[in-house]
Amino acid sequence: MPSPTTIAQKSAALPSSEEIARAIVQGLEAGEFAPGQRLVEADLCLRFGVGRQAVREALQRLKMVGVVDIVPNRGAHILHMTPEQAALTLEVTELLFGLAARTAARRIAAGSGTATLEHAIGELDACADGAAAGDYMRARRHLFGALAQIADNPELTRLLDQTRVHVLRGQFGFAGLRQDHARELAAIGRLVLAGQCAEAEAQARAHVERIRLHLERI
Amino acid sequence: MPSPTTIAQKSAALPSSEEIARAIVQGLEAGEFAPGQRLVEADLCLRFGVGRQAVREALQRLKMVGVVDIVPNRGAHILHMTPEQAALTLEVTELLFGLAARTAARRIAAGSGTATLEHAIGELDACADGAAAGDYMRARRHLFGALAQIADNPELTRLLDQTRVHVLRGQFGFAGLRQDHARELAAIGRLVLAGQCAEAEAQARAHVERIRLHLERI
DNA sequence: CGCCAACAGATTGTCGACAATCTGTTGGCA
DNA sequence: TGCCAACAGATTGTCGACAATCTGTTGGCG
Structure with missing residues (x-):
């Protein structure tokens, strides 16, 4: 049990979509994503260098966690929290x-x-x-x-x-x-x-x- | 506010992946899926008549909710609960x-x-x-x-x-x-x-x- | 006889392309 | 001028195909 933090295998065989979700949360933590901001799939693809499938899966996860909201034909945006x-x-x-x-x-x-x-x-x-x-x-x-x-x-x-x-x-x-x-x-x-x-x-x-x-x- | 249950538009513009996730939970409720059972993506595609992307998104959601577990190159299975x-x-x-x-x-x-x-x-x-x-x-x-x-x-x-x-x-x-x-x-x-x-x-x-x-x- | 390597089948991970939908703009008409 | 319809651009929803990985089996060798 070497690392007390949530595991992140250094450079091998990561599920990618999980990695994306984690990166988006980190981006939120770093203030790179503002609440209410829209998350365009293509942008995230370029940013993380992956295909849209991985990005979409990550967004689905974040939706269930309550970080983003997804409106059917209108995309995802960071959930604004008053x-x-x-x-x-x-x-x-x-x-x-x-x-x-x-x-x-x-x-x-x-x-x-x-x-x-x-x-x-x-x-x-x-x-x-x-x-x-x-x-x-x-x-x-x-x-x-x-x-x-x-x-x-x-x-x-x-x-x-x-x-x-x-x-x-x-x-x-x-x-x-x-x-x-x-x-x-x-x-x-x-x-x-x-x-x-x-x-x-x-x-x-x-x-x-x-x-x-x-x-x-x- | 007509329906007290969770909304499910009868036959129009459904987000599809959300529908799949709901259907899997219902199947669990109906006993069609046993705990520990493996969920093969192709099977679910045939069963619900959709592509693998929708199925995968549904599985990602169910994972966050704790219904299924996904092991990286080995697929999803219904989480067994003792x-x-x-x-x-x-x-x-x-x-x-x-x-x-x-x-x-x-x-x-x-x-x-x-x-x-x-x-x-x-x-x-x-x-x-x-x-x-x-x-x-x-x-x-x-x-x-x-x-x-x-x-x-x-x-x-x-x-x-x-x-x-x-x-x-x-x-x-x-x-x-x-x-x-x-x-x-x-x-x-x-x-x-x-x-x-x-x-x-x-x-x-x-x-x-x-x-x-x-x-x-x- | 038992063990390890190579192989075949099955399944998942990923990408690209096309169709459907939405948004903002332009043009016509009263 | 003001309003509504048609259009163009952008974005999401979906599908099919290929590559990577895993599982179980077969064959060879000690």
């Missing part, structure tokens, strides 16, 4: 993140992969006193992944992975709070490591709710 | 269904579409004293749809719709309890209509938990 919708999304995220923290804390004794969790906590600590946005997002992704892995609930893992995508889309201006968030997430990770189910869940939910309330104040 | 995994899935379902019931109950005064909810409750009442499995599943789907519509939370709607698919896959042998379930769901619907947030959520979660416990006893 602060209100982001707040509603966080209502769901709160539940899922809480369940993940609680379940992971309950199973922490069962053995599997505390190493990845400790690694993620370390990254978050590194972000606690200033870091680039990309580093923080990566660290958070690692924490989510570690919790999902430990929780060992396939359905939760699936939904949490989708959630991860949405959270970043809800970032309307939290640049100032990034360090606080990193500290909070690290604390949650430590609670999980300590096996404190109830407290871990409560803190996880509180973390998400704080974000939601801050969002509703705009 | 009773243990079904129980884990229900842990997540419990949260989502509870949130849907609570939110719908809170917003019931806000106006939109109590008619569809009342309709779903009527269908469930009809199932309370004996009905075919298909009728019950349809009624339950309508209840879920009505709650999602009233809750008016896009993210919740999306995940609840995915959940709906999984629930039916977790039906390992509830034939005898079907009538009880119908009664419970109808009661939950009425609590929502009455605007009883807390009680609606509690009953919704209790309903799912009963199913989960029954499942773990096997």
